[in-house]
Amino acid sequence: MASFISKEEWKVFGRLNLALFRLLKGERSCPRLIEKWAREIPDRPAVFFQDRVLSYQKLNSLANRVAHHFLGLGARPGDLVALYMENCPEYLALIAGLNKIGVVASLINTHLRQHTLVHALTICSPRWIVASETLAPALQDVEDQSPLKRDAVWVWDGQAPAGQEGQDLAKALASASDAPPPHPARPKFDDHVLNIYTSGTTGLPKAAKVSNRRWFFSGYALGYALAKFTSEDVIYVPLPLYHSIGMFVAWGSALATGAAIGIRRRFSASEFWPEAKRFGATGATFIGEMPRYLLSQAPGPQEKDHNIRKVITVGLRANIWEEFQKRFGIEKVFEFYGATETSVGIMNVEGRPGMLGRLMPIQAAVVKWDPETETLVRNSKGRCLPVKEGEEGMLLGRANSILSLLGYDGYLDEEANRQKMVKGVFWPWDEFFITGDVVKMHEDRWVSFVDRSGDTFRWKGENVATKEVEIVLDRCPQIREISVYGVKIPGQEGAAGMAAVVLRGEWDSDRISRYVVDNLPHYARPLFLRLCPELPVTVTWKHIKYELRKEGFALSKIKDPIYFWDRQASRYLPLDEDLYADIIGGNVKL
Structure with missing residues (x-):
């Protein structure tokens, strides 16, 4: 049996102790760290973007201008400014400048439009918003529903919309002072500095509060202690900066170590390696389906002609892990588990494919979970039951306590907080955060991801x-991309499997049916296959299932071809109106 803490974990925890000392010294906020590097390595690159390079000194000067500008508008500590912007260096300067004067930045997903955009703005209630020129029209479309006044909108990287003279932020910053602004009180661990929205894969996005503790514990743990980045490194970030991986993991790692980041507006599989080489990237961050998209590209010399040797990943699938490393020449893969709002952080220190890492009992627990009722299983005394080796269960994170390193900052919406918290898990006084993620417990505290609870x-x-x-x-050779979910059938208990698929080439019922029979037990075979030209995903390439699940297999709602698994024929047959009526009427054996 392995020791409670492995040799590799001891090394990481030793470096983490050094990082915590730096945090206690005061290096615990975005502005303080930028100012530190601007003093110590002023000319070192802080940000690469397209053909631009900003040094730490220039980034700090720009952040100072932002701070003075908003002070001139009457900003006070605790105010909130929404950022509705595409990736660019100024995005980072805005966050740093606002934090210098104690103002919270709320990072709005740039894909939100209409009612979802209004929802995101309403729940954070900003005094001002800064929008990219390309996104300003989306704000005008919801002007009558938005909580913002017209003169509260500032536009970056272009002219302000008609009728909004004086709202050109680039012009305003050019005339602002670049001297250090008066600081608010010394930054504290629990200062609320950002709002980051959940991805919205199961409904409307929620605004999660982010503290200095959460932001920089992530940066120090992953960038400094685990990946061992230094000021000589460049971390390539083809992710939106409004997402926690781009903000906490990538930029947090850079700020903790003095490294630079290379950013682009949106991910491109074909441009990934050439741009990474141009920036001189030595590390990168990945999430969701990004590695698979890179693997789907035709092989070429550029995929080995780069300097990326270390990558931090979230959700790298076990079946492509080793292929990804070997094909692209990646020396170290650091998989980890975390979420914007959760109090759990798990690091795969030893690089074991398919694993999130080894669970730390002082921080988290895995307990039995009923997927049908979506409730925790409790014993006769009302206490939860820890899973055993080989079992699956719900991952819980300890709430704010001395036992939780990350703590729980929560959402702006108090009702959302109440729904996520559970008390009396093991003792009457304890309190945990329900992550919503089902994991499997392996030997020696190793855990692997199984599914989202609703999936x-x-x-x-x-x-x-x-x-x-x-x-x-x-x-399956005939399937290029797939998203599986459960759908309800009248008169049937539970849910039947359905898969939305994107094919490689033409539909071949014989080959796909044979593959399903050969590789899946009868209960796991999707009853329905929906052939889609593409699958809906979030901007971080997570499959969005709630709309697919909502549409089910109803022919009246879906234009895509649907195929039904016929048990007697052991193959998929086209779903037409007559067969649909028989299924709904209970006349088909399932």
């Missing part, structure tokens, strides 16, 4: 993890 469904008396079915079907 695991029960069919024919068996629990079906959609992620496991996706991994199997992703290997």
Whole structure:
């Protein structure tokens, strides 16, 4: 049996102790760290973007201008400014400048439009908003519903919309002072500095509060202690900066170590390696399906002609892990588990493919979970039951306590906080955060991701993890991309499996049916296949399933071809109106 803490973990924790000392010294906020590097390595690059390079000194000067500008508008500590901007160096300067004067930045997803945009603005109630020129029209479209006044909108990288003279931020900053602004009180661990929105894969996005503790514990733990970045490194970030991986992991790692980041407006598989080489990138961050998109590209010399040797990943699938490393010449893969609002952080220190890392009991627990009722399983005394080795369960994170390193900052919406918290898990006084992620417990505290709780469904008396079915079907030569989910059938208990797929070439029922029979148990075989030209994803390439699940297999709502698994024929048949009526009427054996 392995020791409680492995040799590799001891090394990381030793470096983390040094990082915590730096935090206690005061290096615990975005502005303080930028100012530190501007003093110590003023001419070192801080940001690469397109053909531009900003040094730490220039980034700090620009942040000072931002601070003076908003002070001139009457900004006070605790005020909030929304950023509705595409990736650019000024995005970082705005966050730093606002934090210098104690103002919170709320990072709005640039893909939000209409009612979802109004929702995001309403729940954070900003005094001002800064928008990219390309996104300003989206704000004008919701002007009558937005909580913002017209003169509260500032536009970056272009002319302000008609009728909004004086709202050109680039022009205003050019005349602002670049001297250090008066600081608010010394930054504290628990200062609220950012709002980052959840991805919205299961509904409207929620605004999660971010403290200095959460932001820079992530940066120090992953960038300094785990990946060991230094001021000589460049971290390539093809992710939106409004996402926690781009903000905490990538920029947080750079700020903690003095490294630079290379950013682009949006991910491009074909441009990834050439741009990474141009920036001189030595590290990178990945999430979701990005590695698979890179693997789907035709092989070429550029995929080895680069200097990236270390990558930090979230959700790298076990079935492509080693291929990804070998093909692209990546020496170290650092997989980890975390979420914007969760109090759990798990690091795969030893690089074991398919694992999130080793669970720290002082920080988290895995307990039995009923996927059908979506509730925690409790014993006769009302206490939760820890899972055993080989079992699956709900991952819980300890709430704010001396035992939780990250703590729980929560959402702006108090009702959302109440729904996520659970008390009396093991003792009457304890309190945990429900992550919503089902994981599997392995030997020596290793845990692997199974599924989101709403994605695991029960069919024919068996629990079906959609992620496991996706991994199997992703290997099918006829399938390029797949998203599996459960759908309700009248008169049937549980949910039946359905898969939205993007094909490689033409539909071939014989080959796909044979693959399903050969590789999946009967209860895990998708009852329905929906052939889609593309799958809906978030901007961080997570599959969006709630609309697919909502549409189900209703022919009246779906134009895509749908195929039904015929048990007697052991193959997929086209779903037409007559067959649909028979299924709904209970006349087909499922």
